[in-house]
Amino acid sequence: MHETVEHIQLNSKKIIDGDIKVYFCLILLLFVVISGEIGVYVLAFASFSCLSFYAAGRYYIKIIKIPIYFLVSGVIVILFFIPGKTVYQLYFLKISGEGVNIALNTALRALASLSIMSFMILTTTIPEMFSAFKKLKLPNFAVEMSLLVYRVIQILLDEAARLERSASSRLGYASRKVFVNTTALLSYSLFLKSLKRSEKLDRAMDARCYSGVMPILDVKNTGIYYALAIAVLLVALWWFL
Amino acid sequence: MIETRDLWFSYGDREVLKGVNFKANRGKVTILLGRNGAGKTTLLMHLNGLLKPARGEVWIDGIKVKYDRKSLLEIRKKVGFVFQNPDDQIIAPTVWQDVVFGPKNAEMSDKFAKKAIKYLELEGYENRLCNSLSGGEKRRVVIAGILAMNPDYIIMDEPTAGLDGFGLRSVVEIIEELKEGGKTFVISTHDLDFAKAVGERFVYMDCGKIVHESDRIDLTIANRYGLRMGNVRGRLVVVPHNVEIPEIDTDFIAAMGIKAKERAFKEGLDVDIVDAVLERSILRAVEGHTVLLICSAEMMSVVEREAKKFPIFFEVLDKVSCGVSSNKIGRDDKGVEAIKHGASGACIH
Incomplete structure (x- = not known):
């Protein structure tokens, strides 16, 4: 049977759940994007990939596969077209040191962001997300x-x-x-x-007496300590690097 | 009590209700029966204030319904409406949001919503998305959404449409339990099994009018007005021994009592059933056969009383009492087989 994202969200194993999950993902996404540290990217990618893989198994690979195709093509363009001191040459194609740096940085930043977003998509239904937004x-x-x-x-x-x-x-x-x-x-x-x-x-x-109120979900927050541990690790890594 | 007085309503030029006088007593289950397009749903929507009549009045607990916003809000707290298709009624994406939709909007506490979720065995489903539920589960969600407002009256529009046997039994149990708890139901259906299981008063509608009311299901009337008859096919035609024996096409001929047997012998009839006559005749009729039962005139009342307990078409051909000249089976103008000029009736309790 064709599996919809909604079914995956409902059946996923959630280590971190509730409104805290939405806030945690969005804040960390922002932090990772602006941190500018490769170590933070790698750690974020590793930890959220583990969380996502635990939550939804092979569906994580399925969901991350398509953006990765676009990412790879983008990274190849960056790799070959950023000017600078040539470190490798293949016929007429030249790869510069700066190109490698920017491509690596872009790839890891994108992968880290993708893994955070994928975790949120795989474990959060739209009503849960709006419930969290309404509390904001x-x-x-x-x-x-x-x-x-x-x-x-x-x-x-x-x-x-x-x-x-x-x-x-x-x-x-x-x-x-x-x-x-x-x-x-x-x-x-x-x-x-x-x-x-x-x-x-x-x-x-x-x-049913509609007067402009749409009830929101109240999902219990769980896994706060896991969320805190990941956040502290990422911030500490960024601080010391 | 919910009551309508001379209710008229039309969709454009098409008149759907034509002077309906309907009553549903408190604490009872009133079943509204009728073919598709008879006006059942339109009548039900008036009871919750969803439609405003062109003419006539709706009264709830002795108070005339007014159609300003405040009055409608009060009516809808008192009268819950369960739609035919659960997808038409489910407003919110998750079970919990949908169940508490009514109470939140009516500024009521969610005490009854929690009770309803527990009562309808929806615990653990609260965060489930409604589109991931089965038909039976959706049905329970919409009923929970209505119970969450703790209404006195519950209107249900064909609640068994699309349900399997388990779903049907579940709805029957829910209605019976809620009835015990003092709720009043008005239910439209053309499912006779369901009507029989829960109904206490049966109102038949046809062409925008109430055509018959009774305390038990009348199969002849039900057949005439286009209701699904399930496996009710057989016919027991009873003739007293002292009237003219009709020429009808029967599968079995039975004679009950000495006088009836003598009469059958005199007429030269080949009688198939002579022992345990009433039981075997009813059994054959239940199987779907047409049985001509000649019985002693003194036993007519016993036969009638017993036969009406079974899901069969029961007809009495009594030329003397009805003063008829012909007893032949024919078809009436609605295409329903009937005995012309004969007294007839068919009931299940």
């Missing part, structure tokens, strides 16, 4: 709108999957011409369904 005094309407939009997206994705299955079962993608026609019809149906859905949502909210 994010305006009510922003949280309410985001959560409603998220709920509607959930329903529309289910609806789209159903329509897609229906189209496939009746040879809706048999040829290129039919594919285009089916996609157009599917988009049109989905649009109509989304309009209908908004009416139903409005009615459901009315039926």
